Amino acid sequence: MRLYEILLVLSSLSLLLCVCLPRLIPQRFVVMISGASTVVLAMHLFMEGYRWQLYAVYVIVVLLLLLQLAKYLFKIKRINIWSPVKWVVCGLLIILIGLSTVVSAYLPVFQLPRPDGPYAVGTQTFHFTDSNREEIFTERKDDKRELIVQFWYPAAEVEQQKTEYLLASSKNMSKQVARAYAEQMGLPGFVLEYWKYVRTNSYENAKVQPTNTPYPVILISHGMGTGRMLHTSQAEHLASQGYIVVAANHTYSSTATELKDGTIAGSKTNFTVDQFYAPNNLVGQVWTKDVEFIIRQLGQLNGGQIKSTLNGKLDLNKIGVMGHSFGGATAFNAFYNNPNIKAGINMDGSLYNVDNKTKFTKPFMFMESGEYLTKKHEMETKKLTDAELADIQLTRPQYENMVRSVKKEYGIVDKVAQHGGTMVVVDGAGHYNFTDLQLYSSFTTFMGMTGDIKGERGADIVNKYVLDFFNKQLKGVGGELIKGPNPQFPEVEFPLD
CATH class of the missing domain: 3.40.50.1820 (Alpha/Beta hydrolase fold, catalytic domain)
Structure with missing residues (x-):
């Protein structure tokens, strides 16, 4: 996988962590993670280009960023969701991120080996x-x-x-x-x-x-x-x-x-x-x-x-x-x-x-x-x-x-x-x-x-x-x-x- 693709997957997991474990992540870190994720997504799309293998990751990152933005704009400190539902949703999202990552790794934007001659x-x-x-x-x-x-x-x-x-x-x-x-x-x-x-x-x-x-x-x-x-x-x-x-x-x-x-x-x-x-x-x-x-x-x-x-x-x-x-x-x-x-x-x-x-x-x-x-x-x-x-x-x-x-x-x-x-x-x-x-x-x-x-x-x-x-x-x-x-x-x- 390419550099920004790897960073994007890590960003999606970090954002998901902020949602699943809000009490453990200080708000300033949530803001930093959201800002970094936005930059990574933009850099990936601009410098590397999108590909279908990562569609699930794109959707998850955008939704989680919108969620954090909504919490900030409407001054919502915590969203109360019945615990079993929250963990089922988080588990499904982790599975989607994992599948997307595996498919991206097995169908990579590959590199041909560099020629080893003098020219x-x-x-x-x-x-x-x-x-x-x-x-x-x-x-x-x-x-x-x-x-x-x-x-x-x-x-x-x-x-x-x-x-x-x-x-x-x-x-x-x-x-x-x-x-x-x-x-x-x-x-x-x-x-x-x-x-x-x-x-x-x-x-x-x-x-x-x-x-x-x-x-x-x-x-x-x-x-x-x-x-x-x-x-x-x-x-x-x-x-x-x-x-x-x-x-x-x-x-x-x-x-x-x-x-x-x-x-x-x-x-x-x-x-x-x-x-x-x-x-x-x-x-x-x-x-x-x-x-x-x-x-x-x-x-x-x-x-x-x-x-x-x-x-x-x-x-x-x-x-x-x-x-x-x-x-x-x-x-x-x-x-x-x-x-x-x-x-x-x-x-x-x-x-x-x-x-x-x-x-x-x-x-x-x-x-x-x-x-x-x-x-x-x-x-x-x-x-x-x-x-x-x-x-x-x-x-x-x-x-x-x-x-x-x-x-x-x-x-x-x-x-x-x-x-x-x-x-x-x-x-x-x-x-x-x-x-x-x-x-x-x-x-x-x-x-x-x-x-x-x-x-x-x-x-x-x-x-x-x-x-x-x-x-x-x-x-x-x-x-x-x-x-x-x-x-x-x-x-x-x-x-x-």
Whole structure:
């Protein structure tokens, strides 16, 4: 909880004490507590902003302040209330304050971890339109593929600047984006609106840190139905270590994408398991082409055709790619097909388009959640009954096709490991421990989205191993962590060693 939120809760309890135990609190202290509570409430609303989790506290504080004001104005020394009624009311108010405090603590205005690299982090956002591609997710005639692409980079001279907000800069946009994420999680729309108060560690349009050599580039691809926002701390961490990081929302496959015309595009992507594992996975092709298009745009940006302070600062001979879930599979697909990409990471993503992938000459790393080995063993040994298949809504041919594809995926992983690649399994991590969602609230564990590992620890492990891999492959330094087990990170296993 934020400072004034904590003070406000303490104020509400102090005011309640003045009402419940009037004989024990001298009048001068009642006046002091009332005045301090008024200041705290005003400071909280003005400096931090209200949020629904504290509505009960707001109502209680205002009512108790009005009660004290009425007693002062009408010179009422004591209000006589039948003792049982008074204690029942006080007890109920304490319970309401407690519940409000607990919800506020579990759904906090969270802070992303500060990057630990030597550079401050700047950020810029662009809208790119691929005039050579029709948009397949809309029915508008001549609609071209539009992407919103955010850059993070080493920055200089940020002392007088404020960090940017995590959500859209416009209040209306922020509300729409937060509501879209809430609905995606099956929550009422208002529940996540408090995300509008969260700031990042990035400075918008900050100057680029001067350098004699251009910075290596890393592209990030988010998971299906999420967005680049969930990889902000990963991008900031890499940028603080001397990388230019690029992440796009895959439009109409992300939770909420701000289009150039000011509208919000939601997710319109639906496909079955059969379509996922089909050799012509259409959505996968769109995402892979997004990555390829962005790389072409990087060339124009670096060459000055797109005006920016980033002109000439990108080392396009050192491009890495990483992604989570479907974005991790996209990262692998783009890595395999595009010679400009020198190294890649897949974070807990099942591969698609697994046929005819036999030549591996570049390093790749798979990062998997703790359940990976269990699922692999079950897939290789367990035969599902017709009833079990009905529960997961798969026919026998669909399931057998999925098993064949997954086994091909395991074969690809083994081949990658033989050509300078590796796999790490993070014990205790769930699927979304490879995103910033693990930092938002511990409720994600109760919802089954993240594992038992604490969010800060999970984020630290991901950031350190990602950095170590790219440092070795793109900068030729480091590489100690990805060699094998390390006592500092006992959660990390190397199952292919």
